[in-house]
């Protein structure tokens with residue numbers, strides 16, 4: 057197990073709060089860069105996502121955009137039968153093939169209790185969901201600040217994300233970790249120059265590792281039970297551990313939220329406007345909406361010709377990230 061001992065390890069309840077402890081939890085979040093809210097999602101809501109996964113997602117052969125490589129892939133199952141390629145943006149899934157799963161996931165991510173918490177942590181009257189992911193197998197996600205990929209156009213650090221445990225997460229299931237207080241201790245590592253996403257992503261990952269070592273940060277991975285949500289700031293360094301090899305699952309969703317009137321800043325470069333839908337009264341941003349024929353044609357081409365798609369995507373990103381900053385931030389694209 058690669059989880060390190062942390063100052064919190066002997067006081068495990070210190071980082072977690074009940075769903076009505078707004079003031080104390082907010083103060084903790086501001087200071088530490090994360091907070092755990094216990095039992096925010098109902099057991100029924102967690103079960104609904106797991107059931108739809110079993111009945112609808114698992115048997116499907118439809119290619120889906122994946123979190124780890126931004127490629128359209130069919131489901132891949134490991135030796136223990138867990139879904140190995142995490143899903144990127146559940147809200148983009150096509151209702152015809154994945155409607156029950158999409159609805160159940162959005163129900164969990166946009167429910168009233170969650171909306172109250174994201175509003176509290178962002179000190180905003182209302183919030184919107186701009187990005188999400190779904191995991192079943194351990195992912196071993198590299199340490200990063202979300203800000204490098206997306207953040208708030210109003211100000212870096214004004215985006216909050218949540219890790220939603222849809223079952224009890226065992227110690228060797230590839231737990232999610234944060235580096236407490238890193239949101240204040242570390243200057244934002246910018247998505248530019250030798251570190252840019254198009255050509256310098258691996259350099260970026262190394263630089264984050266070096267920052268963790270240089271600061272002597274502990275990787276703090278709270279034990280999350282079904283229904284718990286860990287919220288963190290877009291400047292907080294975080295990632296997840298590799299699994300222990302026993303086949304323990306980490307069925308979970310993550311989601312990133314902004315104040316409703318804010319816009320997504322992508323790659324520290326451009327404001328990325330999104331097509332918005334409303335779910336449960338919360339606005340939800342789409343990026344690759346699979347209900348649109350045009351996006352399904354792109355998906356099918358990307359699936360059939362993955363190398364050509366990856367090259368075209370990299371060329372487009374390189375062009376965008378190498379534009380002078382002023383010009384790039386003026387690039388405003390409609391998406392969805």
Ligand SMILES: O=C(O)CCC(=O)C(=O)O
Nearest residue numbers: 195196197232295296310
């Ligand atoms: O749980 C994981 O493996 C990574 C999640 C994450 O980094 C994110 O949602 O930003």
